[in-house]
Amino acid sequence: MKKTLLLGAIVLSPIAFIKPAAAEPMVLQLSAANMLAQTHSHAIILNITGTYQQLAGTLNYDLAANTCHVDVTFQVNSLQLPNALVRSQTMSQGFLDPAEYPTTVFTGDCQNNGTQLVGNLTLRGQTHPFTMAITYVKSGDQVTSIHTEGSLNRYDWGLTGLTMTVGKVIRVTNDISLNGQPPAPPPAS
Numbered sequence: 438m439k440k441t442l443l444l445g446a447i448v449l450s451p452i453a454f455i456k457p458a459a460a461e462p463m464v465l466q467l468s469a470a471n472m473l474a475q476t477h478s479h480a481i482i483l484n485i486t487g488t489y490q491q492l493a494g495t496l497n498y499d500l501a502a503n504t505c506h507v508d509v510t511f512q513v514n515s516l517q518l519p520n521a522l523v524r525s526q527t528m529s530q531g532f533l534d535p536a537e538y539p540t541t542v543f544t545g546d547c548q549n550n551g552t553q554l555v556g557n558l559t560l561r562g563q564t565h566p567f568t569m570a571i572t573y574v575k576s577g578d579q580v581t582s583i584h585t586e587g588s589l590n591r592y593d594w595g596l597t598g599l600t601m602t603v604g605k606v607i608r609v610t611n612d613i614s615l616n617g618q619p620p621a622p623p624p625a626s
Contacts (some may be wrong), residue, residue, distance in 0.1 A: 472538050475611075504546075551573075590605055
């Protein structure tokens, strides 16, 4: 009996020292089904949220290494807005002008130990550096989504119309689902 237990311990002991494999780098094809991309602005007395209905891109990420690369293109004309009046003003020549500038593009990388997404935003034909803070949303110990948030001065990108009605700062949020569930903003804290 002692020999059997000793033999079992010798055979099984290497398993106790095997370390779990490091998380593999992952690639996620981005679409509106797994990425909620929104803009938030203030117009006179109300806040306006726009939601992109058409987008495509790729997220390469390694959560264990705190690294990522994202490249995503948004179809400007797909920006869903609260009503027809807001939409007509937002899509006008002095603002987003999708007839002339049909896409908005962001390309960036995780930096600062995975706490920032740093890259370039091309909006209305102008490309400028753009940085967003990253929040990892967890369920238990598992990261289920990534939330990014940043703000831009719209005048830097040539969004010069509607000066008397829309504030100069536009907040950009993105929620990327990693678990197959529909994307959603993180719960309010």
